[in-house]
Amino acid sequence: MLETLLPILIFAALGLAVIGAWRRVRLWRQGRPSAVPLLKGLAALPRRYLVDLHHVVERDKVMSNTHVATAGGFVxxxxxxxxxxxxxxxxxVLGWLLLAASATMFVGSLFVARRRRNPPARLSKGPWMRLPKSLMAFSLSVFAITLPAVGILPADFGHWLLALALAAVVVWGLGEMVFGMTWGGPMKHAFAGALHLAFHRRAERFGEGNRSTGLKALNLDDEAAPLGVEKPADFTWNQLLGFDACVQCGRCEAMCPAFAAGQPLNPKKLIQDMVVGLAGGSDANYAGSPYPGKPVGEHHGTPHGPIVAREGKALVDAETLWSCTTCRACVEECPMMIEHVDAIVDMRRHLTLERGQTPNKGAEVLDNLIATDNPGGFDPGSRLHWAADLNLPLMADVKQAEVLLWLGDGAFDMRNQRTLRALVKVLRAAEVEFAVLGTEERDSGDVARRLGDEATFQSLAKRNITTLAKYRFQRIVTCDPHSFHVLGNEYGELGGQYEVRHHSTFIAELYDAGRLAFAPWKGGSVTYHDPCYLGRYNGEYEAPRNVLKALGIEVKEMERSGFRSRCCGGGGGAPITDIPGERRIPDMRMNDVKESGAELVAVGCPQCTAMLEGVVDATAEVRDIAELVADALVARPAVEAVDASRRNAGKTAEEVI
Structure with a gap:
């Protein structure tokens, strides 16, 4: 009987899966066109799955091995x-291989069941709680029905009662694992996830050491193109595919600073809301953590309905989108490589450009950028007032230099002016030929772009690019990771290609070249706070630590450091939109500092400095790396002595003489 039933069940399930796949693809194709190399993407899928995806998954070794056994065994x-x-x-050998594969899958399913016995809060419950049983049903039934096929059990083992029982379990397993893969349910992520990796919106993310973090530019000359995303169908089709690939593991939720602060954002819930909008319906069946302070079941939407309602409820409340600091912690942690920040900024663009609904001080800041080229509304002619005694060389006078020092809008902030003065001191100690733009420099456009004002960003960027084209320089150096990121990663799409260095990286290079020497560190214990736009956005974690090491400082790392560093709360225009929560993000970060036991926190970003120094009753001093270096500089003869000692290291006395 099994010989008759099994082919019918298998091919019926496959047929229904194909129908479901066609239906799913039609849902994704409601989105806007996006040119992707289909065959090249499919060819790259195995490596992207086995290497790139597992680089993220293997951060949890137990779940990585579980996934290999379960997913590999199932395929x-x-x-x-x-x-x-x-x-x-x-x-x-095929029958024996099937036994081995199904047994491996069963072992993996046992670990999945263990994980689901008392799941962490970040994991979605609901249908996901039945997944271990479905995995076991599929693997055990396949194993059992294969035993007679390989001769371990007699061929007439399939007594009709047992055959019917086994067939029922096979139907259960096939229903969840094959049919459910394309029609909905926990295994949906396997089908959507594989295609998402193949047709990813950022194919350049894949490959060892590759990064792609710059926002995509809007074509403002195309009158038919929407200005941002108003409804789910305004996303590109492969963005919708990416949302559908979400496995609801909640890693993004666990890392999100806004969620931890009790602000109305949960990146996992946001992605699931986009899936609701993709198919139409409400969020009533969502079985994970809600947005803080917002009950589940009140939001609903359709593919062609608004994501954010002008009045009443739709898929998402506007304050959810404005809570994001764009720190990319969610993107960094996502094993399916979903681009949450891209989606949030796309939706912000519609609210800002089409509706003019940038909250709190957002509209004022954008008006300032348009009127004065800086978010604070300061007189552009006062950009160099802080440096009146420094006699900084201007590019307009010298025309070319080794380094163009990009001041950023910290030039208008008294606290950051101390950092800039320290960096100038360091550059002069190293005899670096540098110059500044002075009043020709405009805001890089980072704040405008993150607030969704693509038009103002592109206007600022194009004017800066025109200015920079007048001069010759080898590289741009800046204290501001936000300017560093925008100049290096987002101006290129508009015609500005530059070699850009963060000041910590450049200082490390100067030290390694023997152009700087430092007196021994005599201060207290130090920890280092990784800026999001330097670390997660650009992968620079070692240079700042190398500088601190060169100063003789042994860094006391916080629990959340490196690629898992907690955001200071200053990115993405968050201090401007100022969405309230249960606690402040910088307060949480300074508590991390306190738990490390450090007396001083070294930073490398003016926004981080401002946010962390604004914490009341902080237990640690906040200082920029440039300030620490400037304080430790030794005179030039000492530098030459250090150079000599480095050259002579390992030589005999006779060789030195």
């Missing part, structure tokens, strides 16, 4: 099951 078992039981090819 192998599904293919072999079709061959062995669908086409009757049980002879030879």
């Amino acid at each position: 192998a078992a599904a293919v072999l099951m079709i061959l062995v039981h669908g086409f009757g090819l049980a002879q030879g």
Whole structure:
């Protein structure tokens, strides 16, 4: 009987899966066109899955091994099951391989069941709680029905009562693992996820050491293109595909600073709301953590309805979008490589450009950028007032220099002016030939772009690019990771290609070249706060630590450091939109500092400095790396002595003489 039932069940499930796949693809294709190399993407899928995705998954070794056993066992078992039981090819080694694959999958499913016995809060419950049983049903039933096929059990083992029982379990397993993969349910992520990796919106993310973090530019000359995203169908089709790939693991939720602060944002819930909008319906069936302070079941939407309602409820409340600091912690942690920040900024663009609904001080800041080229509304002619005694060389006078020092809008802030003065001192100690733009420099446009005002960003960027084109320089150096990121990663799409260095990286290079020497550190214990736009956005974690090491400082790392550093709360225009929560993000970060036991926190970003120094009753001093270096500089003869000692290291006395 099993010989008759099994092929029918298998091919019926496959047929329904194909129908479901076609239906799913039609949902994704409601989105706007996006040119992707289909064959090249499919060819790259195995490496993207086995290497790039698992680089993220293997951060949790137990779950990484669980995923390898369960997912790998399932893929192998599904293919072999079709061959062995669908086409009757049980002879030879295929049947034994099917036994091994299904057994491996069963072992993996035991670990999944253990994980779900008392799941962490970040994991979605609901249908996901039945997944371990479905995995076991599929793997055990496939194993059992294969035993007679390889001769371990007698061929007449399939007594009709047992055959019917096994068939029922097979139907259960096939229903969840094959049919449910394309029609909905926990296994949906397997089908959508594979295609998402193949047709990812940022194919340049894949490959060892590759990064792609710059926002995509809007074509403002195309009158037919929407200004941002108003409804789910305004996303590109492969963005919708990416939302559908979400496995609801909640890693993004666990890392999100806004969620931890009790602000109305949960990146996992946001992605699931986009999935609701993709198919139409409400969020009533969502089984994960809600947005803080917002109950589940009140939001609803359709593919062609507004995401954010002008009045009443839609898919998402506007304050959810404005809570994001754009720190990319969610993107960094996502094993499916979903681009949450891209989606949030796309939706902000519509609210800002089409509706003019930038909250709190947002509109004022954008007006200032348009009127004065800086977010504070300061007189552009006062950009160099802080440096009146420094006699800084101007590019307009010298025309070319080794380094163009980009001041950023910290030039208008008294606290950051101390950092800039320290950096100038360091550059002069190293005899670096540098110059500044002075009043020709405009805001880089970072704040405008993150607030969704793409038009103002592009206007600022194009004027800066025109200015920079007049001069010759080898590289741009800046204290501001936000300017560093925008100049290096987002101006290129508009025609500005530059070699850009963060000041910590450049100082490390100067030290390694023997152009700087430092007196021994005599201060207290130090920890280092990684700026999001230097670390997660640009992968620079070592240079600042190398500088601190050169100063003789042994860094006391916080629990959240490196790629998992907690945001200071200053990015993405968050201090401007100022969405309230249960606590402040910088307060949480300074508590991390306190738990490290450090007396001083070294930073490398003016926004981080401002946010962390604004914490009341902080237990640690906040200082920029440039300030620490400037204080430790030794005179030039000492530098030459250090150079000599480095050259002579390892030589005998006779060789030195």
